[in-house]
Amino acid sequence: MRTITYRQALNEALAEELERDENVVVMGEEVAEYNGAYKVTEGLWKRFGDKRVVDTPISEAGFIGMGIGASMLGVRPVMELMFWSFAYVAFDQMINNAGCVRYMSGGKIKCPIVVRGPANGGTNVGATHSHTPENFIANTPGLKVICPATAYDAKGMMKSAIRDDDPVYVMENTKLYGESGEVPEEEYTVPLGVADVKREGTDLTIVAHGRAVITALKSAEVLAAEHGISAEVVDLRSIRPLDEETILTSVRKTNRVLLVDENKPFCAVNTQIATMIQEKAFDYLDAPILRLNAIDAPAIYSPPMEELQLPHPEVVIEKALAVCK
Amino acid sequence: MNSAIDHATSPINQQLSSEGKISILRDIVRIRRFEQAALKQYTAGKMGGFLHLYNGQESVAVGTISLAGESDHIITAYRDHGHALAVGMSMNECMAELYGKATGCSKGKGGSMHFFAPDKNYWGGHGIVAGQTPLGAGLAYGLKYQGLKGACLCYLGDGAINQGAYHESLNLAALFDLPVIYVIENNGYSMGTSQKRSSAFKSCLAERADGYNIAWDTVNGEDVYEVRAKTQVAMERAHEESRPTVLEISTYRYYGHSVADANSKKYRSPEEIKQYQEHHDPIVLWRKRLLEEGVLTEDQASEMDKEAKAEAKDAVKFAEESPFPEPKAILEDVYYEVDQGTEAGQTGKHFFND
């Protein structure tokens, strides 16, 4: 199968959906003429023109809200946030409007909008630019949130997100944009709400999402080679809706769990997973569930310190050994 | 626009001593040399993240801040190195911050976009576009509340004026009679978007202030005298009447939006950049002016440049030799109460690493 980058995979998904449905509009800061701050929208403006690919001013509350409003009328905006950190300027629109309007209208309105962009630390851009708000979003019933970790998932899930009739917030990762993976030529979609076992194993289940999946996979290799531990890596892919069954199936098999998450620890995504496992598979556990998160402070700038702040293989392995001891 | 007026004759510039004029040039040159050194080290891979250079815009920060007194305060966006040096921060602490070193102005925690020196009335360094604009109103509110005769100079870009936070700030500033001066540094572009493609306006960007009944003016940023003369009017309005002002200062950035801006020569022509460098460069123009006035000699000017270059080089050395923060520093400076070990800081769990 051919390999393309995560960035190209997203680009293909956007292009194919722009092609397929004339209601799809790509919008955001620098997405058109500049080809995207991170080049995810490269070539789209040239190919689809001003009506379909739109540069906005730096007015997140305004243009995201505008997209939500347009979606109520059947337009299907795919809004780029240059960084998910900038969503905080538009939170009222994203939570109060996109998240609640369907409910408050008694189901008379839907908002088929996608908001996408990178949400990650690890690039030394300081606390204001390094937020990972998937847990905030997942805390809002009415919103969906997904965090693809591979090129294949990025493309297939982005297409599903655009076709979904609810608001779907897609969190990408600048550190993954350049990573390559196998992506078929032919069309496919990956449904939202389905986790993926990225590596099979028998001794330990590591649950992760986003770039933490890649960290978990690297760690699993070392665990196998140096410690004789066979780790299964479950990639959540979708945070809400959440595929509980795939997690539970793995836990029932391995009986040991480590949850790795680049979120800060308090009410992180893995807090929910830990609760769910102890509620639904307590009897299968041979050891307490352990969690690993970003160190609990705003993202530090200093490059070597930021590397330490985020989950990295050494600490994953240390925690994994603790679960397996 | 104001070419007929020679702002050198304005009282505030008449009062400016030869030493004061030279000191302005020195600050402008120091910023240029600092940025040049930072660019070199960034390109060599010595720093992470973004680097937004101030080259070409130096006269704006230096000209406006040259008027700031003891109770005047400064706040800006992420293109913050020029303002930092203009308020008197050292090249060492600034360069070390870029390197992420413990000796940096923010102990290596903030990076290029987040320089701070509250002891010099410098409140940052803000990464979120227009995020600083309500803070600027707040500093002005604080000054007024505490009965101090001061102003807040709050800088923002031509792209930042389209954020709601800025408009809400203007309304508050006018409604509450706040001594804040919004300085729009109009360099023509927000990243790759020209002013025309990002903003709706009638004659200029500052004019939006009319809707809030706020006084405004446009300023040619390449002329230090004009920057000072018009900023002084705003300062007096703030100090004497406690009223806000919006100043739109035209200027130009020579480099890309940040050093990572791969398209920096695509959305504007190399000729455009060259034209600014050759005919509108703040260093060239101010130096020429001082030479003409007989305030400065060629020798002094080149000596000054040499010194600035040496200072920047020393700052690089300082940064290189400084240690990184200790890992335990990651968890420091999060909560004041915890850092101080107060009762409040020791009550309840503050961190959730275990």
Ligand SMILES: Cc1ncc(C[n+]2csc(CCOP(=O)(O)OP(=O)(O)O)c2C)c(N)n1
């Ligand atoms: C809320 C928010 N949106 C987007 C960005 C990304 N961004 C940083 S600077 C910038 C352009 C700002 O241009 P302008 O205000 O003209 O200032 P200049 O860079 O020219 O100094 C953009 C889009 C951001 N930092 N914050």
Ligand SMILES: [Mg+2]
């Ligand atoms: Mg600008």
